[in-house]
Amino acid sequence: MKKQKPQSPVDSLQERIAELESQVEMLTERERRAQADYANVLRRTKEERSNLVKFATIDIVTDLLESFEHLSLAAEQLQDAGLTMIISRLWQTLNSHGVEEIEVLGKPFDPTTMEAVAPADEANKDAVVTKVVRRGYSLNGKVIQFAKVST
Amino acid sequence: MTDKTKKTTEKSGRIIGIDLGTTNSAVAVMEGGIAKIIPTAEGRNTFPSIVAFKKGDSSVGDIAKRQMVMNPTTTVNSVKRFMGRKLSNKAVKEAIKHISYEVVEGKDGMAVVSIDGKKYTPQEVSAKILSKAKADAEAYLGSEVTRAVITVPAYFDDSQRQATKQAGEIAGLTVERIVNEPTAAALAYGLDKKGNQTIAVYDLGGGTFDISILEIGDGVFEVKSTNGDTFLGGDDFDHKIIEWIIAEFKKENGKDLSKDPQALQRVKDAAEKAKIELSSAQSTDINQPFITQGDESQPLHLTLTLTRSKLEELVDDLIQKSFEPVKKALSDAKMKPSDIDDIVLVGGMTRMPKVVSEVQKFFGKEPKKGVNPDEVVALGAAIQAGVIGGDVSDVVLLDVTPLTLGLETLGGVRTALIERNTTIPTSKSQVFSTAADNQTQVEINVLQGEREMAADNKSLGRFVLDGIPPAMRGTPQVEVTFDIDSNGILNVTAKDKNTNKEQKISIQNSTNLSDEEVEKMKADAEQHADEDKTKRELIEAKNQARGVAFEIEKQIKEYGDKLEAKDKEEIETDVLKLKELAEKDDVTKEELEKAVEATFKSAQKIGEVMQKAQAEPSAPDADKDGKSDDTDSKSSDKPEAEEGEVVNE
Numbered sequence: 190m191k192k193q194k195p196q197s198p199v200d201s202l203q204e205r206i207a208e209l210e211s212q213v214e215m216l217t218e219r220e221r222r223a224q225a226d227y228a229n230v231l232r233r234t235k236e237e238r239s240n241l242v243k244f245a246t247i248d249i250v251t252d253l254l255e256s257f258e259h260l261s262l263a264a265e266q267l268q269d270a271g272l273t274m275i276i277s278r279l280w281q282t283l284n285s286h287g288v289e290e291i292e293v294l295g296k297p298f299d300p301t302t303m304e305a306v307a308p309a310d311e312a313n314k315d316a317v318v319t320k321v322v323r324r325g326y327s328l329n330g331k332v333i334q335f336a337k338v339s340t
Numbered sequence: 341m342t343d344k345t346k347k348t349t350e351k352s353g354r355i356i357g358i359d360l361g362t363t364n365s366a367v368a369v370m371e372g373g374i375a376k377i378i379p380t381a382e383g384r385n386t387f388p389s390i391v392a393f394k395k396g397d398s399s400v401g402d403i404a405k406r407q408m409v410m411n412p413t414t415t416v417n418s419v420k421r422f423m424g425r426k427l428s429n430k431a432v433k434e435a436i437k438h439i440s441y442e443v444v445e446g447k448d449g450m451a452v453v454s455i456d457g458k459k460y461t462p463q464e465v466s467a468k469i470l471s472k473a474k475a476d477a478e479a480y481l482g483s484e485v486t487r488a489v490i491t492v493p494a495y496f497d498d499s500q501r502q503a504t505k506q507a508g509e510i511a512g513l514t515v516e517r518i519v520n521e522p523t524a525a526a527l528a529y530g531l532d533k534k535g536n537q538t539i540a541v542y543d544l545g546g547g548t549f550d551i552s553i554l555e556i557g558d559g560v561f562e563v564k565s566t567n568g569d570t571f572l573g574g575d576d577f578d579h580k581i582i583e584w585i586i587a588e589f590k591k592e593n594g595k596d597l598s599k600d601p602q603a604l605q606r607v608k609d610a611a612e613k614a615k616i617e618l619s620s621a622q623s624t625d626i627n628q629p630f631i632t633q634g635d636e637s638q639p640l641h642l643t644l645t646l647t648r649s650k651l652e653e654l655v656d657d658l659i660q661k662s663f664e665p666v667k668k669a670l671s672d673a674k675m676k677p678s679d680i681d682d683i684v685l686v687g688g689m690t691r692m693p694k695v696v697s698e699v700q701k702f703f704g705k706e707p708k709k710g711v712n713p714d715e716v717v718a719l720g721a722a723i724q725a726g727v728i729g730g731d732v733s734d735v736v737l738l739d740v741t742p743l744t745l746g747l748e749t750l751g752g753v754r755t756a757l758i759e760r761n762t763t764i765p766t767s768k769s770q771v772f773s774t775a776a777d778n779q780t781q782v783e784i785n786v787l788q789g790e791r792e793m794a795a796d797n798k799s800l801g802r803f804v805l806d807g808i809p810p811a812m813r814g815t816p817q818v819e820v821t822f823d824i825d826s827n828g829i830l831n832v833t834a835k836d837k838n839t840n841k842e843q844k845i846s847i848q849n850s851t852n853l854s855d856e857e858v859e860k861m862k863a864d865a866e867q868h869a870d871e872d873k874t875k876r877e878l879i880e881a882k883n884q885a886r887g888v889a890f891e892i893e894k895q896i897k898e899y900g901d902k903l904e905a906k907d908k909e910e911i912e913t914d915v916l917k918l919k920e921l922a923e924k925d926d927v928t929k930e931e932l933e934k935a936v937e938a939t940f941k942s943a944q945k946i947g948e949v950m951q952k953a954q955a956e957p958s959a960p961d962a963d964k965d966g967k968s969d970d971t972d973s974k975s976s977d978k979p980e981a982e983e984g985e986v987v988n989e
Contacts, residue, residue, distance in 0.1 A: 215730075222354075226372050229482060262630035266639045298410065300392075300403045305410030306605055316410070322602040323609075335406060337605050 243329050250288055250328055257283065258324065291325035293318045293336045302332055307339035316340045355487040355516055355729045356477045357721025359524070360466060360504065362420045363546030363573070365389045366718035367473040369481065370726035375528065375719040377712075378480045380472075386714050390417045391468045393455045400472040412440035414455050418547060421570070422451040422462040424496075424503030431570060438571065463503050467510035474511055488513040489725040491717050494520040494552045495566040516728050522552035523561045524720025525684045529708050532559050537681040540669075542699055542707070544662060545687035547573040551666045553673040553680070565672035567665035572658065574689045580654045581611040585626060585644060593640050595632055603632045607642070614646050619691050623647040652694040659698050666702065683707035688714050741766075743861055745822055745830065748785040748794035750775045757822045760790065767823035771837070773814045781806035782818055784834050786847065790865030793875075798861070805834040805843040874929075881932040885922040888936050889915050892943050899949045907945040914939040 196204070257279055264272045291302045298305065298316040306322050313319065318338045325336025356378070359366045366386040367378045377385045382402050392404035392415045399407075408415040421435040427445040436443050446452030446459055453460045470488070477485045492504050501518045508515035522541030526532065531539055536557045543550040550568040554561050585607050586597050597603040610626045617624040628642040670677065680703050689695060690713045699707050711719060741764060746756040749772065757768050774782065783804050789797030808816050817837040824830050828848075835842035892915050900908055918935045921927050 223372075225481075225483070229371075229480075232482070259629045263639070266630050266633060266637075298407065300399065300407040304406040305408070306601060307409060308412060309410045320601075322605045339601070340410065 244331065246286060247328055247333060250283065250286065251333055253279075253283065254288070254326055254334065287329040289327050291327055291332065291336050293321055293325065293338055295319075298338065298340055302327075302336060303338050304335040305339060306337050309340050313340045353484060353486050354481060355489060355725035356473070356485055357489045357491075357524070357718055357723070357725045358470060358473050359491050359521070359715075359718035359721060360420065360469060360473075360507075361386075361389055361545060361717075362418050362548050363389060364714070365469055365473060366715055367477050368715070368718040368722035369477060370722050370729070375722040375726070377715050377718060378477050380476050381479065385712075386718075387472065388417070389420065389469050390415060391419070391465050392416075393460075398468050400468050413442065416441050416453055416455070416460075416465050419453065419462045419465040422453070423466065423507075424462070424500035425451050427451040434570070461503075463507040463510060466504070466507035470508055470511035470513060474513060486512065486514055487516050487725075487729075489517045489519055489721045489728065490515055491519050491521045491524045491721050493550055493566070493568075494522050494554075494563045495550075495568070517724060519721055519724050520552070520561070520563060521550070521686070521717050522554055522563070522566075522684070524717045524724065525686045526554060526556065526561065526682075526720065527723045528711050528716045528720035529682075529684055531682055531684070531708075532556055532561070534682075538564075538675070538679055539682045539684060540666075540680045540703065541684045541686060542662075542666070542690065543568075543686035544689040544695060545573050546689075547571065547575055549573060549662050549665065551662075551669045553669050553675065564675070565669045567669035567672070569661060569665055572661055573687075576658050577615065577655050577689060577692075578608075578611055580658070581615055581646070581651065582607055584646075584650075584654055585611060585642070588644055589631075589642055593634065595634065595640060597632065597642075600632050603628075606631055610642075615651070615692075618646065618648045618651050619693060621648070648693070655692075655694070659695055663698070663702060677703045680705065684716070685709075685713050686716055741824060743788050744790055745800075745824075746787050746797075747820060747832075748783075748787060752794045754787050754789070754792060754794045754797055757820070758824065764824045764828065767821060769819055769821040772818045772820055774808065774811070774816050774818075775813055777813050778810040779813065779816075780808045780810060782808065782834065784820060784832060784843075784845075786822075786830070786832050786845065789861055791868060796868065800830070800847045801832075801845050803832075803834070803843050803845045805836065805841070807839065807841050808836050809838065878927075878929050878932075881929040882922045882927075885918050885932045885936055888939060889919045889922065892939060892946070895943070895946050895950075899946055899953065902949045902953065903945060907942075911939075911942045911945065914942045 257276070260272065260276050260279065264276055293303055296318055298309075298318055302325055303318065307320075309316055310319070318336075318340055320339045321336060322339070323334070323337035325332065326334045354369060357368045357375070359368075364386040365388075368375050369378055370376075379385060380387045380401060384402070387401035388405040390401065390404040390408060392399045392407055392411060394411070394414060398404075404415060405417075408417065418435065418439060422432055422443060425432050426449045427433075427443070428449060429451070432443070432451045442454040443451050444454045444459065446461060451462065453462065453465055470490070474485050474488075488508055490504055490508055492501055496504070504518055505515045521543065522539075525541050525543070526539050531537060534556070537555070539554045539556065541550075541552045541554065543552075548568065548570050549572040550566065552566045553564040555564050556562075589595065589597050597607055606628050610628055614624045614626055624646055626642060626644040626646055630639045631642040632640050634640050670679075683699060683703050683705060685696065685699065685707045690699075690707075696707060741758055741760055741762050744756045744760045745758040746754050749755045755770075757770060758766060772782070781804050783802060785794065785802040786800045787794055787797040788800050791797050805818065808818070819833075819835045819837055821833045821835075822830065823833070830847040831844060832847070833842055833844040892911065896903075896908065896911060896915070903911070914935075918939050921932060921935050
């Protein structure tokens with residue numbers, strides 16, 4: 190700022206007040222933000238921690254589901270009663286740990302739980318799922334594998 | 341609310357950084373002086389730049405992607421290719437071949453998207469992507485977000501940049517700045533602070549490849565040249581693996597997996613998994629049992645091993661393809677590969693070790709590593725946003741202590757109070773006690789550094805707290821407090837909790853070390869890990885020498901009269917030599933060991949005398965090897981520290 194004419198003491202004091210006021214404003218803002226950052230961190234840490242507990246098994250469950258699916262395919266092709274028993278027992282175990290299959294057949298397509306793998310059938314007006322190429326699963330209510338479907 | 345406060349509120353909102361990508365987008369923000377990616381509502385760090393339209397409604401991101409195959413004509417992907425461009429543009433015509441929705445001519449010949457007969461400008465579609473970014477950021481920050489920095493490719497012209505800005509405005513964001521993607525990536529690596537530099541940014545994303553040559557001088561970025569391949573990216577790499585799996589299976593079983601949707605889906609999933617695994621492993625097994633059935637309904641299994649070298653062979657032409665644009669960009673900038681000071685990698689495909697090694701081979705320099713290549717552009721945008729919003733200057737305030745601060749305790753040991761990299765202002769207290777009975781004063785020696793022994797660290801100052809009432813060792817409680825304020829001034833206070841008497845010292849600039857000093861001290865600690873060990877061994881050798889000398893002197897006293905005068909003199913000379921040696925500063929462990937051995941040898945005479953004496957009934961037992969177990973391991977060449985030991989944390 191260029192000074193046009195000499196200032197009176199009052200002017201310069203007022204200038205100083207304005208300067209300090211803006212500084213206070215800036216510092217208050219910064220303080221408020223730091224507080225907000227901290228509050229956010231606390232909130233998120235709490236959230237993350239509860240999710241950590243809830244989904245601690247997610248990796249192992251996902252890996253087990255792959256084997257479960259392979260076994261299911263084997264059962265479909267081999268039609269063996271013993272194998273079917275093993276699969277049913279394995280499923281009970283997974284289920285007791287919060288794993289659920291996402292029901293899709295005959296339901297309208299829903300991108301929050303399903304993934305489309307083929308273009309929609311024009312005749313199928315309500316976009317009802319008619320074929321499942323890969324089953325979908327949820328763990329404690331969270332989708333961990335989207336059902337891959339076509340209508 | 342006055343006008344002035346209103347303006348302040350409006351201006352004070354946090355500014356987010358958005359990487360509005362062709363395939364994926366990401367959002368970041370400065371938080372506590374650090375750029376952080378904002379996770380999407382779906383809990384991921386990036387989201388697909390895809391918008392699905394359905395009966396006037398729209399969805400964005402992963403949800404839109406999952407229904408894309410089903411509704412190809414109402415789902416818009418890669419809309420960035422049409423931003424601010426005319427339908428007659430060559431690039432637009434090429435891009436149209438790769439999409440399944442309709443692009444038609446709009447106002448002034450501009451390319452617009454047509455969904456169910458309704459026209460949407462690329463700005464409007466991009467605005468939906470930006471709206472999601474805004475909403476995710478608001479959910480994360482817990483407050484309204486109205487300002488953003490958005491990145492664009494360096495080659496975007498005015499019209500494309502203008503369109504990007506409009507997209508932001510439609511989404512309800514004031515676009516504070518449009519930043520070049522390569523510039524943002526360089527910012528994320530802090531390359532603007534490294535002085536004059538020439539940087540190559542190699543960006544291999546999901547569907548496009550960009551190379552940019554930048555020059556930085558005085559914090560100002562100048563784009564020297566850009567080039568690229570608008571249709572080269574991660575998807576091409578995936579296809580190569582899928583094709584290979586299908587071909588291998590066909591060779592072995594005569595069955596075409598691509599004809600079986602269920603099998604094909606499994607192949608696709610397996611290919612993606614294999615690609616990711618091979619970024620860290622040398623080989624991976626692709627096992628999909630019962631993938632399909634043979635002609636006689638027999639089960640068929642997919643079992644293949646894909647090695648990293650095989651994968652590299654499969655995609656080699658794709659990688660090589662990227663270097664043509666790189667060469668062109670360099671020649672446009674009138675540069676050689678060796679003129680480049682730093683290389684920054686952007687885009688998920690640059691995680692592939694082969695891509696990194698080929699880039700390194702080409703430039704003869706290791707590319708920058710450390711920032712997630714999917715997130716680096718958004719993080720850089722957040723840093724730029726932070727500079728505009730004044731957040732980044734906060735970084736200076738939120739300093740950290742570069743080195744550990746502590747004090748000297750019993751035996752010359754350094755006890756840490758404030759660990760290095762602790763954000764300041766901070767304070768920490770610990771209660772100490774006396775080391776000796778009736779000790780009436782303690783000396784506080786304030787230390788800075790990473791070494792274990794007090795003497796090897798830098799002493800910032802010392803003071804004495806006296807007037808401690810005489811008591812048994814370990815009884816008095818002296819509370820020592822280290823407090824660093826935001827200016828880096830360290831206040832150390834020692835207080836006798838019994839009398840409340842206290843002493844303090846104020847140390848200026850405890851954090852104000854130059855980078856070189858800090859680096860040197862850290863390097864010292866690492867480098868001296870061995871030296872510290874040698875030093876300790878030397879102290880142990882000295883302790884042993886003193887112990888041997890003491891033991892033999894004791895034996896001379898006991899049996900000296902039975903020794904011949906000549907032998908006695910010889911042993912005494914050796915012991916004296918050993919004692920002198922043990923007090924020398926520049927003695928080595930080996931010299932000490934040799935002297936100990938020599939002393940033992942001459943002392944054998946005592947042994948002989950002792951054996952004779954043993955024949956006599958009252959001869960006392962003697963320790964032949966002269967080692968003494970009660971040697972005080974704490975006694976060293978340093979004076980005993982008078983500070984106390986820790987009694988309480």
